[in-house]
Amino acid sequence: MDRGPRDPEAQRAATVEAALAALGLPSKVALLGGADMWSVGPVDAGSAGVFGRLVLSDGPAGVRGESWTPEDPSLALPSPTAIGATWDTEAARTAGLLLAQEARRKGAHAVLAPTVNLHRTPYAGRHFEAYSEDPQLTGVLGAALVAGLQEAGVAATPKHYVANDAETDRFSVDVRADGRTLRELYLEPFERIVRTAGPWLLMAAYNSVNGVTMSEHDVLNNGVLRGEWGFDGVLVSDWIGARSTLGCVRGGLDLAMPGPDTAYGEHLVAAVREGRVAEETVDVLARRVLLLAARVGVLDGAPPAVPDSALPAPLDGPAAVRELAARSFVLLRNDYRGEPVLPLEPGGPAESAESAEGGVRRIAVSGLHASAPRFGGGGSSQVFPEQVSTPLDALRAAVPAGTEVTYEPGPDPRSLLAPASGTDGFRLTAVLHGLDDAELARVEQRDGSVRWMGSLPGGIPFPDLGRVELVGEFTPGTSGTHRLAVRGVGHFRLEAGERVLYDAELQAESEDPAAAFLNPPQRTFLLDARAGQDPLPVRLVHSVPAHGVGGLFGLVSFELGYGPPAVPEQELIERAAQSAAEADCAVVFVGTTEESESEGVDRETLALPGSQDALVARVAQANPRTVVVVNAGAPVLMPWREDVAAVLLCWFPGEAGGAAVADVLLGAAEPGGRLPTTWPDAEDHLPVRQVVPDSDGQLPYAEGPYIGYRAWLRAGEAEPAYWFGHGLGYTRWEYEFMNITAIGVAGDSDGDGDPYRPVAKITVRVRNSGYRAGREVVQLYLGPEGPDRRLASFAVVEAGAGDAAEASLPVPLRAVQTWDETRLTWHPCPGPHRFAVGRSVADIRLTAELELKLAD
Structure with missing residues (x-):
């Protein structure tokens, strides 16, 4: 291969070496x-x-950039569990392209995504941010997203390496796992991504594995990640995850974030000058950071990995998000007296043999x-979209004239009040004051959420900030006892009208440093007000501690919450039931809340918050044609699932989720998803x-x-509610035949070869035997029946009504x-070797056996 001066890779390498040679020790350390x-x-x-200045940004469901505020909106993608539910590498690649497009718009060179930890248990609070319980599905989709990001010249950062599968004590927990468990489950997605997609960064987790924290883990970082897999990118700490200068150097950590006060800096300079660290070791770390800079185009003289002329064509973000969402929705149940109730046929008689009886003229x-x-x-992973499509608005806009959509909110399942907004009657402005009480800046607020991380409006230095005031007016829309709330950590003073409702300190409820802004406490206060009165002045004052919460980094984060006068829950449930009884069909929306699914805290229960189960049960009693739409990123219990006509899982669908829900309910799009995780029937059976x-x-x-379906198969005492891979769609599929072709290959037991090249190729022909076009996810499992059966390959096919399609399923050596x-x-x-093809791990349609001749 010609690797002369015109070769971009050789030119990048030469530029990196020249820059490294020109840097003194302090400058090299500054890169780390x-x-x-x-x-x-x-x-x-x-x-x-x-x-140049190299900017990283949080992901993986959007790109926030350097600001974390509603005033700097971002495109909100479906949650990673939704992307996992597509089982579609092209969908994951599209998500990567969207993230890259947003990163370029916001001036970021690297996105902290994808999250490829596993769904070890649904109690994990960050479950929604990872793809699946299965390492193969996770690795394949993660590699596709990395490819999409880096195809557009933006660095991907698979995280959190490794075994960061829960939130409790995540900074200090020591995960104990044997070699087989680590290799076959938790390391597997990272290995596949590194070997097949070549990410330019990778993030070390907070936790320890077998006694060593991951930012210092020589065996897993230097031995496995770099030595065995050949990772040549930058290993970055999770934020504030680098704690020991010598430990991180020995563990191969290239980049400690955030700064400027890190475990490296002056500490590492001193360690080199005192002979405790060789400067050549610093060179190794700095070289990798320089290569990253070269790849993303911020190192002078180095051609970027993707020149502007080779960037992919821009995508229509909202349209792409809407399509991704619909493709991820999983239809778990669809049976009303032996016939499907979905898709709904509003405004007239059913047009297909698969439609439910009659037309729908009133939807409750x-x-x-x-x-x-x-x-x-x-x-x-939270971002603030410019606009969020709601299912209610989208349904009302999509149904034809003559079809009525009524709405009853039912009981509020949230234990925390949402930020006060314009629709609640608030007009708010954030005013920043200096240490000398002078006004420094004024920012119009979209709602009562104030959040700035790393930088302040107008470029104000954090040390100059003394307090922030949220000031404005409240115009009550109804009369009664309203609720105002303060949420945050630190000292707050809340005034409404002429009353002081609160003037005290709020303390963090967790030792997790991030909990101060991820899950802060809230205090609620009552305010009597009546509709038609003059606007009430409202003022919430927050005294800012030096350098933000906890002194960790610049951060201001607090909220003014609001709740309207309360109505008894049973009255709200009966209103919904009465509306359902008068309608042709009912659609009940349920889901989790911010308190029950969030980074920083694990779940205590899988039950839906509040009285949502009671709402579903009562509505279904009033109208047996009840459809339940579940808005959750992780499994929830559904004790009513056999008592309703349909259950549709829409995950966290992103900013266009409401439009996508309307598309699927009304049949403009098919729910194309399949479960990436087994859903339990009861907590005791987990x-x-x-x-x-x-x-x-x-x-x-x-x-x-x-874990996952293999754990359920191993336990064998109880069936889950829905198995891994389950999903119905709007048509029927017949599996006609499978062909297996063996491909000779060496065993690669020494790990030097490619464990993802195929050793067999499976071809499966399926036929769409329904009345409309559809998509099918063909799933290939290997192994005997029982817990040692595991996913080996999968493919998405499409076919029109009555047509056949062939799925090609390569079987990798691994x-x-x-x-x-x-x-x-x-x-x-x-x-x-036993091959089993089907529609889920428990719905096998074809099986065959073949002896693959593999060297040991």
Whole structure:
């Protein structure tokens, strides 16, 4: 291969070496830590050029950029669980392209995505941010998203390496797992992504694994990640996850974030000058950061990995998000007296043999999530979209004239009041004051949420900020006892009219440093007001501690919450039931809340919050043609699932989720998703539940490699509500035949070869035997019946009514290997190898056996 001076890769390498040679020790060390919350550099390399300012941004369901505020909106994508439910590599690649497009718009060079931890248990609070319980599905989709991001010249950052699968004590927990469990489950998605997609960054997790924190884990970072897999990118800490200068250097951590006060900096300079760290070791770390800068185009003289002329064509963001959402929705149930109730046929008689009886002229919608849906999960993945489509508005806009859509919100399932907004009657402005009480800046607020991280409006330095006031007016729309709330950490003074409702300190309820802004406490106060009165002046004053919450980094985060006068819950439920009784069909929207699914805290129960189960049960009693739409990023219990006509899972669908829900309910789009995770029927039946470390701070993965569907198959005592891979769609599929072609390949037991090249190719022909076009996810499992059966390959096919389609399913070598704890290497699973093709792990349609000849 010609690797002369015209070769971009050779030119990048030469430029990196020239820049490294021109840097002194302090400048090289400056590359290894953040300059602020989100960026590295710039660093002047003299005649060799300049390392420009390299900006990282949170993901993975949107790109926030350097601001975390509603005043700087971002495109909100469906949650990673939704992307996982597509089982579609092209959908994941599209998500990556959208993230890259947003990153470029916001001036970011790297996105902290995808999250490829596993759904070990649905109690994990950040479950919605990862794809699946299955390592193969996770790895394939994660690699596709990385490819989409980097195809557009933006660095991907798979995270959190490794075993960061729950939130409880996540900074200190020590995960204990044997080699087989780590290799076959938790390391597997990272290995596939590194080997097949070549990410330019990777994030080390907060937690420890077998006694060593991941930012310092020499064996897993230097030995496995770099030595075995060949990772040549930057290993970055999770934010504030780098704690020891020498430990991080020995563990191969290239970049400590955020800055400027990190475990590196002056500490590392001193360690080199005192002879405790060799400067050549610093060079190794700095070289990788320089290569990253070259790849994303912020190193002078180095051609970027993707020049502007090669960037992909721009996407219509809202349209793409809407399509991704519909493709992810999972139809769990669709049976009204032996016939499907969905899709709804509004305004007239049914047009197809698969439609439910009669036309629909009145639809009774209920549930708060219809008018206030959760488009994304809480925590660092949260973004603020410019506009959110609600299912209620979208349904009303989509039904034809003559079809009525009524609405009853039912009981509010939230235990926390939402930020006060214009629709509640508030007009608010944030006013920033300096230490000398002078006004520094004034910002019009979209709602009562104030959040700035890393930077302040107008470029005001954090040390100059003394307090923030949220001031404005409240015009009551109804008479009664209204509720105002303060949420945050620190000192607050709340005034309404001439009353002082609160003047005291709010303390964080967790030792997790991030909890101060991810899950702060809230205090609620009552305010009597009547409709028609003059607007009430409202003022919430927050005294800002030096450098923000906890002194960790610049951060201001608090909320003014609001709730209207309360109505008894049973009255709200009866209103919804009465409306349903008078309608042709009922659609109830239920889901989780910010309190029940968020980064920083694990779930205590899988039950739907509040009285939502009672709402569904009562509406279904009033109208048996009840459809339930579940707006949740992770499994919830559905005790009423057999008593309703249909259950549609819409996940956290992103900003266009309401329009996508209307598309699917009315048949303009098919619910194309399949479950990426097994959904339990009851909490007592969950085979893996533990997320709380023991008294020694250890969390044993005692179940070994048996999580998800393999754990359910192993337990064998109870059936889940819905198995991994389940999903109905709007048509029927027949599986006609499968062909297997073996491909000769060496065993690769030493790990030097490609474990993802195929050892067999499966061709499956399926036929759409329904009345409309549809999509099918063809799933291939390997192994005997029982807990050792595992997903090996999958493919999405499309076909019109009556047409056939063929799915091509390559079987990678890794699918027929297992980790040998004694020999510390991979070896082939013994044959004969049983192939099972079906619509879920529990709905197998075709099977065959073939002896694959694999070297050990």
